[in-house]
Amino acid sequence: MRVSVIGAGYVGLVTGVGLASLGHTVRVGERDSSKLAKLQSGVSPIYETGLQDALDSAMAAEMISFHATNHDAISGADVVLLALPTPPAADGSADLSYVTEALIDLAPSIPPGLVVANKSTVPVGTEAHFQDMLDTMGCDAIVVSNPEFLREGSALHDFHNPDRIVIGTTHPRAADVMTQLYEKLDAPVIVTDPASSEMIKYASNAYLATRITFANAIANLCETVGADAVAVLEGMGLDKRIGSQFLKPGPGFGGSCFPKDTLALVSIAEESGYDFSLLRGVIAVNELQSERIVSKVASVVPSMSEARIALWGLTFKAGTDDTRESPALKVASRLQALGATLLAYDPEAQDTGTEAIPLASSALGAAEGADVLLIATEWPEFRDVDLVELRQVMSGAAIVDARNLLDPKAVDSAGLSYMGVGR
Ligand code: UGA
Numbered sequence: 030m031r032v033s034v035i036g037a038g039y040v041g042l043v044t045g046v047g048l049a050s051l052g053h054t055v056r057v058g059e060r061d062s063s064k065l066a067k068l069q070s071g072v073s074p075i076y077e078t079g080l081q082d083a084l085d086s087a088m089a090a091e092m093i094s095f096h097a098t099n100h101d102a103i104s105g106a107d108v109v110l111l112a113l114p115t116p117p118a119a120d121g122s123a124d125l126s127y128v129t130e131a132l133i134d135l136a137p138s139i140p141p142g143l144v145v146a147n148k149s150t151v152p153v154g155t156e157a158h159f160q161d162m163l164d165t166m167g168c169d170a171i172v173v174s175n176p177e178f179l180r181e182g183s184a185l186h187d188f189h190n191p192d193r194i195v196i197g198t199t200h201p202r203a204a205d206v207m208t209q210l211y212e213k214l215d216a217p218v219i220v221t222d223p224a225s226s227e228m229i230k231y232a233s234n235a236y237l238a239t240r241i242t243f244a245n246a247i248a249n250l251c252e253t254v255g256a257d258a259v260a261v262l263e264g265m266g267l268d269k270r271i272g273s274q275f276l277k278p279g280p281g282f283g284g285s286c287f288p289k290d291t292l293a294l295v296s297i298a299e300e301s302g303y304d305f306s307l308l309r310g311v312i313a314v315n316e317l318q319s320e321r322i323v324s325k326v327a328s329v330v331p332s333m334s335e336a337r338i339a340l341w342g343l344t345f346k347a348g349t350d351d352t353r354e355s356p357a358l359k360v361a362s363r364l365q366a367l368g369a370t371l372l373a374y375d376p377e378a379q380d381t382g383t384e385a386i387p388l389a390s391s392a393l394g395a396a397e398g399a400d401v402l403l404i405a406t407e408w409p410e411f412r413d414v415d416l417v418e419l420r421q422v423m424s425g426a427a428i429v430d431a432r433n434l435l436d437p438k439a440v441d442s443a444g445l446s447y448m449g450v451g452r
Pocket of ligand 1: 181281285286
């Protein structure tokens with residue numbers, strides 16, 4: 030099929046490259062000129078496992094091309110996928126302006142009967158709203174909801190191995206086009222009405238965020254009753270009705286999706302007259318989780334204003350270069366506000382956002398002269414650092430492991446003190 034993807038962010042680029050590798054001809058529209066230039070020269074502007082290689086192959090086979098205008102991108106398309114940001118507005122609701130602008134821009138170029146599928150996370154009822162918009166502009170297009178469930182860091186793997194494909198439309202031809210698009214993927218396809226499709230995405234992210242928060246709350250309780258959260262959560266996860274995924278305690282969930290989507294679902298509920306107090310609680314508990322990490326650090330230094338802290342990890346999780354809504358940065362800026370001096374290391378993050386955090390070029394380099402080491406992201410290479418050498422370069426001996434990454438016994442044997450989450 031001939032597919033057009035509007036937006037070359039994480040979702041758009043991974044989906045475009047993935048579809049190209051399934052044998053579709055893909056034209057991607059990207060209006061950011063520096064990103065576009067990189068893509069046109071065959072360089073992925075984001076770090077994502079396997080993405081550069083897959084992009085190289087798709088470009089060599091001439092299955093993917095990148096275009097500055099939406100008009101060029103949708104030329105000859107059988108289906109258009111919208112993969113644009115829906116950031117939180119000031120009141121927590123999803124800001125649909127990027128998608129709306131793109132539809133207004135696309136409208137004059139849309140041929141009759143074109144299927145326009147929205148991949149961004151949008152409030153329930155948005156498909157109907159977009160359909161109305163295009164109808165009013167005189168476009169004969171069919172708008173479909175097709176949420177994505179990719180995780181950053183394993184997005185390409187997730188594209189090729191989805192748990193399910195969700196298609197929200199009541200239009201049989203659009204359902205056929207979308208089913209055909211993904212037919213080479215081995216996954217159950219759910220065709221449902223657009224509102225339910227849009228809700229599946231929010232409900233899934235909100236549930237996963239709730240699970241993580243539940244795990245954090247259990248870990249916090251384990252600390253006060255003297256239980257080991259790692260053993261407790263493993264024991265829980267072995268119950269097949271519960272399962273072991275997304276039960277790792279840590280500094281709270283972050284990233285560009287869970288914080289935004291939980292807020293948006295609370296706002297959707299409020300507008301519909303339902304008080305989603307459970308989810309409001311999840312957001313509130315998550316906010317406090319990063320504070321608990323700050324308190325752990327405070328408990329091992331005599332004075333925060335004189336403390337030198339090594340920070341390992343800046344990204345919101347391992348396997349990505351993304352620092353958006355990163356718990357690591359949240360904890361770091363709080364520590365800095367309390368007067369601590371930080372030196373950080375992250376294998377991938379080049380950018381610490383608005384926070385001015387000096388960077389070292391290695392994990393041990395960041396730890397040199399530090400009173401405390403704080404592990405904020407679960408990069409596997411941190412596990413391989415020689416603990417005896419670490420003890421030698423640090424001034425102090427305290428490790429606060431916000432990801433339960435290290436083995437407490439090994440830390441102890443190296444003459445360092447250990448404080449994890451829930452143990
Ligand atoms: C999340 C969902 O997992 C994807 O299915 C979804 O498509 C995506 O949002 C989206 O809506 O676009 P992502 O934000 O890439 O994906 O990251 P996750 O792997 O879900 O992690 C989110 C946060 O939860 C991270 O800060 C991570 O460290 C934290 N987390 C995750 C935990 O603290 N404990 C866990 O057990 C799992």
